[in-house]
Amino acid sequence: MSDALALTGAQAAAAVRAGELAPAELFEAYRARAAADELGAFTWVADETPPAPAPDAPLGGVPLAVKDLFCTAGIPSQAGSRILEGYRPPYTATVVERLAGAGAPLLAKTNQDEFAMGSSNENSAFGPVLNPWDRTRVPGGSSGGSAAAVAAGLAPWAIGTDTGGSIRQPAALCGIVGLKPTYGAVSRYGMIAFASSLDQAGPLTRDVTDAALLFRHMTGRDACDSTSLGSPEEIALPVREDLRGVRLGVPSELTGEGIEPGVLAAFEATLELARSLGAEVEPCALPHAPHALAAYYLIAPAEASSNLARFDGVRYGLRVDGDADLLGMYTRTRAAGFGAEVKRRIMLGTYALSSGYYDAYYGRAQKVRTKLVEDFRDAFARFDFVVTPTSPTVAFKLGEKTADPLAMYLSDYCTVPMSLAGIPAVSIPNGLSGGLPTGFQIAGPAFSESRILDAAHALERALAFDGSPARA
Amino acid sequence: MIDREQVLHVARLARLELAADEVEHLAAELSSVLGYVETIGQLDLDGVAPTAHVVDVVNALRADEPRPSLPQDVALAAAPDPTAGGFRVPSPNA
Numbered sequence: 206m207s208d209a210l211a212l213t214g215a216q217a218a219a220a221v222r223a224g225e226l227a228p229a230e231l232f233e234a235y236r237a238r239a240a241a242d243e244l245g246a247f248t249w250v251a252d253e254t255p256p257a258p259a260p261d262a263p264l265g266g267v268p269l270a271v272k273d274l275f276c277t278a279g280i281p282s283q284a285g286s287r288i289l290e291g292y293r294p295p296y297t298a299t300v301v302e303r304l305a306g307a308g309a310p311l312l313a314k315t316n317q318d319e320f321a322m323g324s325s326n327e328n329s330a331f332g333p334v335l336n337p338w339d340r341t342r343v344p345g346g347s348s349g350g351s352a353a354a355v356a357a358g359l360a361p362w363a364i365g366t367d368t369g370g371s372i373r374q375p376a377a378l379c380g381i382v383g384l385k386p387t388y389g390a391v392s393r394y395g396m397i398a399f400a401s402s403l404d405q406a407g408p409l410t411r412d413v414t415d416a417a418l419l420f421r422h423m424t425g426r427d428a429c430d431s432t433s434l435g436s437p438e439e440i441a442l443p444v445r446e447d448l449r450g451v452r453l454g455v456p457s458e459l460t461g462e463g464i465e466p467g468v469l470a471a472f473e474a475t476l477e478l479a480r481s482l483g484a485e486v487e488p489c490a491l492p493h494a495p496h497a498l499a500a501y502y503l504i505a506p507a508e509a510s511s512n513l514a515r516f517d518g519v520r521y522g523l524r525v526d527g528d529a530d531l532l533g534m535y536t537r538t539r540a541a542g543f544g545a546e547v548k549r550r551i552m553l554g555t556y557a558l559s560s561g562y563y564d565a566y567y568g569r570a571q572k573v574r575t576k577l578v579e580d581f582r583d584a585f586a587r588f589d590f591v592v593t594p595t596s597p598t599v600a601f602k603l604g605e606k607t608a609d610p611l612a613m614y615l616s617d618y619c620t621v622p623m624s625l626a627g628i629p630a631v632s633i634p635n636g637l638s639g640g641l642p643t644g645f646q647i648a649g650p651a652f653s654e655s656r657i658l659d660a661a662h663a664l665e666r667a668l669a670f671d672g673s674p675a676r677a
Numbered sequence: 678m679i680d681r682e683q684v685l686h687v688a689r690l691a692r693l694e695l696a697a698d699e700v701e702h703l704a705a706e707l708s709s710v711l712g713y714v715e716t717i718g719q720l721d722l723d724g725v726a727p728t729a730h731v732v733d734v735v736n737a738l739r740a741d742e743p744r745p746s747l748p749q750d751v752a753l754a755a756a757p758d759p760t761a762g763g764f765r766v767p768s769p770n771a
Contacts, residue, residue, distance in 0.1 A: 431737035524757035571727030627731030
């Protein structure tokens with residue numbers, strides 16, 4: 206069975222379908238590993254083996270780890286927050302149902318920054334997650350539990366959500382693959398909302414093929430999410446081994462100042478590798494990218510302040526001081542239930558939307574968003590993809606940035622522009638810097654996931670990254 | 678840039694009770710973040726249309742047909758104080 210745990214999700218699914226691997230044994234082996242987790246990656250682990258998958262199930266019964274903020278019927282779904290402690294929803298998120306239907310049963314719920322607000326997983330009410338490459342360091346966030354679990358081999362694959370980098374940045378810091386799909390490719394129904402115009406679910410996996418396979422079964426239009434579009438055609442499994450004729454644009458705005466030297470060196474080495482595979486690599490311009498983070502930290506908190514108004518001690522979750530008057534119950538429930546970062550963002554968003562400030566903050570940020578959409582449109586007129594480092598740094602020490610919100614926010618510098626433009630981007634492992642993983646980000650036009658993953662596959666093959674130290 | 682009084686005003690709008698030390702921290706932290714995000718004030722954005730949403734969908738409609746919904750007891754199951762088939766809350770004038 207230890208050999209089976211070394212398989213990727215796609216390999217394990219193929220072994221099950223070929224009759225070489227019993228799905229119940231695979232599930233039980235992962236269940237035991239997850240239950241013995243020492244990284245703080247999980248908030249709930251299954252206690253029984255699910256029924257056998259259909260013989261032709263494309264995902265072969267290979268178990269799935271799911272970020273806590275996806276609603277799962279009857280199973281704790283707390284979004285990393287005290288205000289939802291013990292909450293068991295009456296229904297399951299569409300994407301979790303789709304994956305279960307394709308043969309990926311729920312193995313565990315994964316730890317996360319509270320309401321997906323954070324870049325280090327230190328904002329969880331249920332404790333931090335440790336990076337399996339170095340347990341004194343963060344795994345990134347907000348999908349830190351999903352990333353750590355996959356990197357450490359505690360789960361074969363996982364899903365998370367990405368609002369400004371919350372799949373890609375932890376994937377980079379943990380040395381795995383993370384895909385943020387095009388906005389609208391995946392239903393948001395049953396995802397506890399952070400910023401509704403940005404939130405997207407996506408896979409965190411050991412390799413690019415697994416990301417394509419999971420994403421193929423995640424994408425789809427859903428009557429329960431009126432902004433979901435699905436994908437125009439079935440997602441292809443990647444096969445590409447070269448990059449001949451592929452034009453890569455390197456934006457100077459995201460590949461210079463502020464990027465750690467070791468991260469930049471690894472990025473530049475991969476650009477050389479891409480050239481050797483036949484890619485044309487040229488500078489490109491995203492003139493408004495340096496302003497993306499500012500726009501993001503107005504738009505996302507503004508949307509969050511509205512979305513989180515629903516946590517008021519009435520319909521679910523925590524209630525404090527039920528004997529007070531109504532307003533006192535609301536304010537004390539929210540004071541006790543939300544952590545410091547969530548309060549900060551609610552305050553920031555409420556301020557940005559308040560009378561007298563709306564035009565200068567939220568209104569201007571939405572215009573910057575338009576300029577970013579145009580920047581990417583111009584770049585994709587000349588280039589197939591835009592490539593950057595995923596995170597400006599490698600995994601940082603626990604506690605290193607908790608006292609300085611702005612320093613933490615800068616972790617999203619290279620991932621936020623794509624989020625605001627609604628375009629897909631993948632992070633793949635890009636070698637080590639000082640013994641810690643770095644990520645290489647490939648972004649493409651809306652609905653170009655199959656092409657992005659194909660290019661990522663060629664690079665992945667040439668890079669031959671060894672993720673095994675994290676599974677030791 | 679954002680003072681104690683403003684913090685308390687915004688906290689009232691956001692339905693958040695803040696401890697005294699939280700008010701001080703938030704005044705400093707929000708000022709720091711606002712100082713950063715205000716850099717977009719330097720951009721020339723005259724005549725630029727705002728983007729609220731990147732998906733080009735207008736009025737996604739479905740057939741108006743009755744279908745089963747959550748049973749009342751299930752919908753109330755997670756409520757802190759379900760009473761008489763509804764959500765009981767304290768009086769606004771308690």
